Amino acid sequence: MSTTDIKIVFDPLDSAENKYVPIIVSEIKKNGITLISLSEALSKYKLFRQVSCFHLNWFENLDEKSALKQWVLFGKKILLLILIKMHGAKVIWTMHNRTPHNKNHRFLKKWLRNFIVWIADVIVIHSNESAKLINKRQRMKALYIPHPNYIDAYPAFCYKDSTLKKGRYARNESKTVKLLFLGAIRPYKNIELLISMASAFMNRLELKIVGEPISGEYRLKLQSKIRDAKNIILETRFLPDSEISREIAQCDAMIMPYDLESSLNSGTVYLAFSHKKTVICPLIGSIMDIPIGDRKLYTYTYDNNAKSDHFKKLSSTLEELLNDLDKNPGTLEEYGNSMFSYLAVNHKNDVIGSKLSQIYFT
Secondary structure, three states, X not given: OXXXXXXXXXXOOOOOOOOHHHHHHHHHHOOOOEEEOHHHHHHOHHHHHHEXXXXXEOOOOOOOOOHHHHHHHHHHHHHHHHHHHHOOOEEEEEEOOOOOOOOOOHHHHHHHHHHHHHHOOEEEEXXXXXXXXXXXXXXHHEEEOOOXXXXXXXXXXXXXXXXXXXXXXXXXXXXXXXXXXXXXXXXXXXXXXXXXXXXXXXXXXXXXXXXXXXXXXHHHHHHHHOOOOOOEEEEOOOOOHHHHHXXXXXXXXXXXXXXXXXXXXXHHHHHHHHOOOEEEEEOOHHXXXXXXXXOOOEEEOOOOOOHHHHHHHHHHHHHHHXXXXXXXXXXXHHHHHHHHHHXXXXXOHHHHHHHHHHHOOO
C-alpha cells in the first residue's frame, strides 16, 4: 500500500492565523501523504472508518464561553476519542502548552487533557521540558520533534534591504531600544505588566504592541493604561502576513513576558529567530532546549505567584540588555544573527516533516 492510499486526519488542517499549521501540513505532504480534515472524516462514516491515524493539535482546548457549552464540547471530544480507538485508529496528540491559556473551567480542561494523554498512542512534544509534565506511566509515548522555523514563511523579507542590515539601535542617535510585542493580545501574555515596565524605562526604550485583543473591553483597558505613555505604541489589529516581516525588521528585539503557569512552547520565539531577531522571554521550554552556549538572548525566571517578582526580574533583564548595548551597540544584531543560524541548523522543516510522517506508519 502506497502512502497516498493511507488516510490521515490532521486537525486543524488549515489556519489563517497560525503559520505553524500550513508549514507542518506542507512538509508532511511532501512525503507523499494525503491529509484530510477532521470535519471531512466526521461527515462520512465510511471515510471515518478508513482513517488509520488522527493527528490532533490543541484538542484539549474548550473555548466555549458558557459552562453548559463547555460540558457539551467536553463530552463530544471524549466520545470522539473513544470512537477513534474503537475503530482501531491511532491517536497522535501534539502537546503545545503546559495548560490551556484560558483559565475558565480549568478542572474540565484538566480532565480532557489527562484523558488525551491516557488514550494517545504518541504524544509529540516540541520541547524536552514537556515530557516532565506527562505522568511517568504515559511518558514513554512522548516523542520530541523540533518546532518548525518560519524562515521565508512570510512575504517581503526585509533583510534583503541593505538599510536594515545595520540594526536600528546602531543607527538611532537617541540610543533608544525598540522592542516589539507581536501576536494575539491576551491576559496570559502579561501585556499590562509589559506596559508598566516600558513606562519605567521611558528614556531608554520604545515599546510597540501589535495584535488583536481578546475583547473590546480589554482593548479599552489597555488604551487607558498607555494614554500618557509617550514611548508606547499600541496597534490593536490583526497583522496580515504581508506586514509581519517588515514590522519585525523595524525593531531591535522582540519581547514576550509569558505566564509560566500555562506557557511551554512559543511560536513567536521561533518567528523572531527566523527574522534574525533575539528575544527577551522567560525560561520556557522553547528556551530550555537551546544549549546555554548557543543562547544569544535574554531570559529569566520568576515566581509565578508574585507579579511584583516578574516585574523585578524582567526589569533586571532589561538593565542587562541596556548595559550590553552600552558596551557594544551591535549586540542585538549579533545575537539575532546567531539565533537565526542556530534555528536554520536545528529546526529544519523538511526533517520535521519527515519525522512526523514516520510516526504514521510505525
